[in-house]
Amino acid sequence: MSGVGQETIEEPGLEIDGHGDVLRLVARGSWLIETASRLEDIVARVQPMAQNRAEIDLCQVAALDTVGAWLVHRLQLQLDAVQVKTVFRFGNDKQKRIVEHICKSDAYCDVEPPRESALLKLVEDVGIATVTIIVNFGALLSFLGNVFGRLSRSILDPRRIRLTPLVYQMEVVGLRSMPIVGLISFLIGAVIVNQGAVQLRQFGAEILVADLVSIGVLRELGVLLTSVIVAGRSGSAFAAQIGSMVMREEVDAMKALGINPIDVLVLPRIVALALVLPLLTFFSDVMGLIGGALMAWFTLDITPSQFLNRMSDLSLLNELYIGLIKSFFFAGVISVSGCFQGLSVHGTAESLGRNTTAAVVESIFLVIVLDAFFAMFFTTIGW
Amino acid sequence: MVQDMIIKDQAEKAQDHADDCVVKVRGLHNQFGSLVVHHDLDLDVRRGDILGVVGGSGTGKSVLLQSIIGLHKPNAGKIEVAGRDQALLSDEDKKAARREWGVLFQEGALFSSLTVAQNVQVPLREYFDLSPRLMNEIAAYKIAMVGLPAHAGPKYPSELSGGMKRRAGLARALALDPDLVFLDEPTAGLDPIGAAAFDQMILELRDTLGLTVFLITHDMDTLFTSCDRIAVLAERKVIITGTIEELLAFDHPWVREYFHGPRSRAAQKARRRVE
Numbered sequence: 329m330s331g332v333g334q335e336t337i338e339e340p341g342l343e344i345d346g347h348g349d350v351l352r353l354v355a356r357g358s359w360l361i362e363t364a365s366r367l368e369d370i371v372a373r374v375q376p377m378a379q380n381r382a383e384i385d386l387c388q389v390a391a392l393d394t395v396g397a398w399l400v401h402r403l404q405l406q407l408d409a410v411q412v413k414t415v416f417r418f419g420n421d422k423q424k425r426i427v428e429h430i431c432k433s434d435a436y437c438d439v440e441p442p443r444e445s446a447l448l449k450l451v452e453d454v455g456i457a458t459v460t461i462i463v464n465f466g467a468l469l470s471f472l473g474n475v476f477g478r479l480s481r482s483i484l485d486p487r488r489i490r491l492t493p494l495v496y497q498m499e500v501v502g503l504r505s506m507p508i509v510g511l512i513s514f515l516i517g518a519v520i521v522n523q524g525a526v527q528l529r530q531f532g533a534e535i536l537v538a539d540l541v542s543i544g545v546l547r548e549l550g551v552l553l554t555s556v557i558v559a560g561r562s563g564s565a566f567a568a569q570i571g572s573m574v575m576r577e578e579v580d581a582m583k584a585l586g587i588n589p590i591d592v593l594v595l596p597r598i599v600a601l602a603l604v605l606p607l608l609t610f611f612s613d614v615m616g617l618i619g620g621a622l623m624a625w626f627t628l629d630i631t632p633s634q635f636l637n638r639m640s641d642l643s644l645l646n647e648l649y650i651g652l653i654k655s656f657f658f659a660g661v662i663s664v665s666g667c668f669q670g671l672s673v674h675g676t677a678e679s680l681g682r683n684t685t686a687a688v689v690e691s692i693f694l695v696i697v698l699d700a701f702f703a704m705f706f707t708t709i710g711w
Numbered sequence: 712m713v714q715d716m717i718i719k720d721q722a723e724k725a726q727d728h729a730d731d732c733v734v735k736v737r738g739l740h741n742q743f744g745s746l747v748v749h750h751d752l753d754l755d756v757r758r759g760d761i762l763g764v765v766g767g768s769g770t771g772k773s774v775l776l777q778s779i780i781g782l783h784k785p786n787a788g789k790i791e792v793a794g795r796d797q798a799l800l801s802d803e804d805k806k807a808a809r810r811e812w813g814v815l816f817q818e819g820a821l822f823s824s825l826t827v828a829q830n831v832q833v834p835l836r837e838y839f840d841l842s843p844r845l846m847n848e849i850a851a852y853k854i855a856m857v858g859l860p861a862h863a864g865p866k867y868p869s870e871l872s873g874g875m876k877r878r879a880g881l882a883r884a885l886a887l888d889p890d891l892v893f894l895d896e897p898t899a900g901l902d903p904i905g906a907a908a909f910d911q912m913i914l915e916l917r918d919t920l921g922l923t924v925f926l927i928t929h930d931m932d933t934l935f936t937s938c939d940r941i942a943v944l945a946e947r948k949v950i951i952t953g954t955i956e957e958l959l960a961f962d963h964p965w966v967r968e969y970f971h972g973p974r975s976r977a978a979q980k981a982r983r984r985v986e
């Protein structure tokens with residue numbers, strides 16, 4: 329056992345001497361985990377003979393570890409099963425201690441929990457999923473009610489608003505995502521012009537790229553891009569931050585101190601995002617238009633002033649408002665699902681990971697569904 | 712003449728001990744930024760000993776353990792395990808060397824997606840190609856060896872209590888029959904009965920399997936009942952290694968406060984009563 333690597337492993341063996349009235353089994357070589365596969369074969373090949381007593385002699389064994397000892401024990405069990413009584417002869421104290429300890433530790437245990445039948449499992453899964461959805465929906469409703477309650481109290485009594493976390497969140501969520509939002513919007517604006525021009529050139533209507541990019545960006549792309557980026561960046565952060573606080577019992581500590589976690593953790597994030605996402609959307613609109621205009625200038629020779637003229641002929645104010653109104657709602661969806669998922673973390677690190685993913689997937693999904701509803705709504709009212 | 716011989720004798724004895732050190736740390740220096748955790752730290756762990764490592768929180772006990780087992784690369788110093796300088800090993804040698812020690816992390820550090828029995832089988836699978844039957848049998852006796860009931864085998868770590876997790880972690884650490892076991896505060900957070908049972912089990916396993924144990928602990932009872940020698944970490948080094956009697960006589964403010972404090976006195980009293 330001592331110092332694997334320095335120790336040479338000897339070929340293991342078992343000599344069987346069935347001449348006396350006691351079956352003698354003399355073990356040789358290394359009985360170690362390294363030789364376990366050969367030992368298993370050797371032990372399996374032992375046949376009981378006429379004798380009803382056996383002696384397992386370990387005096388010649390060069391090295392013995394617990395796996396070797398276990399196989400010695402297995403040999404003993406095997407003989408026991410055919411009513412052969414075994415005794416051991418040990419070469420030294422250490423062997424004796426190990427073998428006796430292993431015999432004492434003989435226990436059977438399952439490796440995996442029992443599996444149910446596939447059909448039963450399916451029914452169970454469906455049931456659990458259904459109940460989970462209903463329970464989660466109920467929890468979400470009660471969370472929303474709670475948030476609106478606290479929010480209206482804060483609005484009625486603005487001194488209750490916690491300014492420091494609010495400003496901090498606005499910085500983290502808004503200011504720090506400006507580079508990525510700006511860059512992506514700029515590139516998308518440019519790409520739309522580039523690709524739109526290929527199609528519009530066939531009609532000699534290159535100037536219409538201004539319509540394409542300004543309506544597309546202001547109405548849909550600016551707000552969608554911003555929302556998706558912020559959902560990925562901040563929705564996940566909300567869930568992870570709040571979730572890890574739940575895991576470390578910080579949220580329980582707040583409640584015990586009489587502090588409402590909704591006030592401290594949730595409201596600043598919701599309000600911050602509601603204030604910041606429209607601003608970010610506006611920024612994204614501007615960057616998208618700049619990207620489009622520059623691309624038009626470089627590849628289509630449409631000067632910025634021509635581009636602007638064309639834009640001012642359109643009534644773009646409505647498009648801008650549509651984008652900004654939508655961004656306000658999307659902010660609510662992203663921050664509510666992030667905070668809700670964070671607060672629903674239970675104990676394990678696994679659930680933290682799962683809820684963080686859920687927050688992002690859920691908010692992007694809801695943003696797009698909501699966007700489709702808004703599209704129908706604004707078309708119906710003729711905007 | 713006689714004195715010469717005595718000195719020579721002592722030197723030889725010291726030499727003997729030095730040769731029989733499983734772990735030998737010399738001049739270890741660890742630093743995080745400007746925070747010097749260890750400076751010129753020496754430590755010996757003798758074969759067959761249970762060495763208790765104590766020290767205030769944040770004195771770098773865990774970092775010392777991590778340095779020895781190669782999870783943390785020290786800034787300077789030499790670390791020998793089983794006579795081999797850890798810094799000079801190739802990756803393959805390192806992997807082979809890892810087989811010779813088992814580590815129990817502070818909270819057990821079980822793989823949460825595997826059951827206890829599967830956790831014990833992880834190192835077996837990694838290093839050997841054994842038959843499924845033998846793998847299951849090995850898992851079963853290892854689980855029994857650390858005093859877990861058989862029904863703990865198919866459970867996931869999240870379904871276990873703190874003490875059971877620690878035991879399961881130890882079963883995994885012992886999977887490959889290591890000579891050397893590192894334990895980081897194994898009884899922290901356990902109830903006194905569970906902690907005492909854990910101490911007893913460590914002693915028993917050391918005696919049957921001939922383990923050498925490196926045991927970080929804050930538990931006075933563990934120090935008094937299980938440890939052969941104790942190393943004290945303070946002022947960025949090991950200020951003394953010795954038996955509990957030697958430590959009780961040692962004159963250093965922290966050591967005096969630690970070993971003559973109320974908790975220590977209670978543990979000493981308890982031990983005297985047992986004896």
Ligand SMILES: Nc1ncnc2c1ncn2[C@@H]1O[C@H](COP(=O)(O)OP(=O)(O)O)[C@@H](O)[C@H]1O
Pocket residue numbers: 743748766767768769770771772773774775
């Ligand atoms: N990865 C790390 N980075 C920076 N500092 C660390 C790191 N790991 C440990 N430390 C610092 O080293 C010191 C010793 O830590 P540790 O060994 O965990 O203490 P303990 O003795 O309580 O186990 C502490 O002050 C800790 O803050």
Ligand SMILES: [Mg+2]
Pocket residue numbers: 772773
């Ligand atoms: Mg520690």
